[in-house]
Amino acid sequence: xxxxxxxxxxxxxxxxxxxxxxLKRQVQAHLGICSQCLAYEESLxxxxxxxFKNLEELSPPDFVWERIRVNIEEGQAQHxxxxxxxxxxxxxxxxHIPRPAPLFxxxxxxxxxxxxxxxxxxxxxxxxxxxxxxxxxxxxxxxEANPENSQAGSGxxxxxxxxxxx
Numbered sequence: 001x002x003x004x005x006x007x008x009x010x011x012x013x014x015x016x017x018x019x020x021x022x023l024k025r026q027v028q029a030h031l032g033i034c035s036q037c038l039a040y041e042e043s044l045x046x047x048x049x050x051x052f053k054n055l056e057e058l059s060p061p062d063f064v065w066e067r068i069r070v071n072i073e074e075g076q077a078q079h080x081x082x083x084x085x086x087x088x089x090x091x092x093x094x095x096h097i098p099r100p101a102p103l104f105x106x107x108x109x110x111x112x113x114x115x116x117x118x119x120x121x122x123x124x125x126x127x128x129x130x131x132x133x134x135x136x137x138x139x140x141x142x143x144e145a146n147p148e149n150s151q152a153g154s155g156x157x158x159x160x161x162x163x164x165x166x
Contacts, residue, residue, distance in 0.1 A: 003037050006030050010041050015049060 006027060013019045014027050031038045 001026060001030060003030075003034060006034070006037050007040050010037070011044060015041070015044055 009019070009023065009027055014024065019027065031041060
């Protein structure tokens with residue numbers, strides 16, 4: 001194993017005596033050949049373990065344990081409530097919105113932008129359709145106004161296929 005991994009293991013489980021035997025033997029074998037990791041382990045023991053070895057074991061006062069018990073019981077009572085309460089408490093972390101006002105404002109702005117954009121596009125489309133119909137009406141009016149320019153009576157529409165057929 002590399003020194004970096006050994007130091008990580010030393011800082012987490014080795015120093016606490018929480019390693020399985022196989023990994024513990026590997027770390028000890030490495031410490032036997034690597035002076036840097038051995039120095040790291042010794043300094044970690046001096047800083048993180050030794051100061052706490054001779055401390056008197058303290059126990060919190062009874063009122064602290066009583067408060068912990070009451071909080072646990074209240075939490076269990078909440079879970080025994082209705083299914084809706086259970087679902088709300090269970091799903092709330094997944095759907096929690098820390099600041100709903102800015103979110104709703106952003107949604108309202110997005111809806112407004114979409115509405116205005118679609119209205120502009122719709123009005124533009126209506127204007128183009130009106131323009132098309134106006135062009136068609138103008139063309140038909142010009143045909144009525146100038147019958148000599150109209151080729152409808154002659155059968156000649158001015159394209160090669162009509163010349164061939166007529």
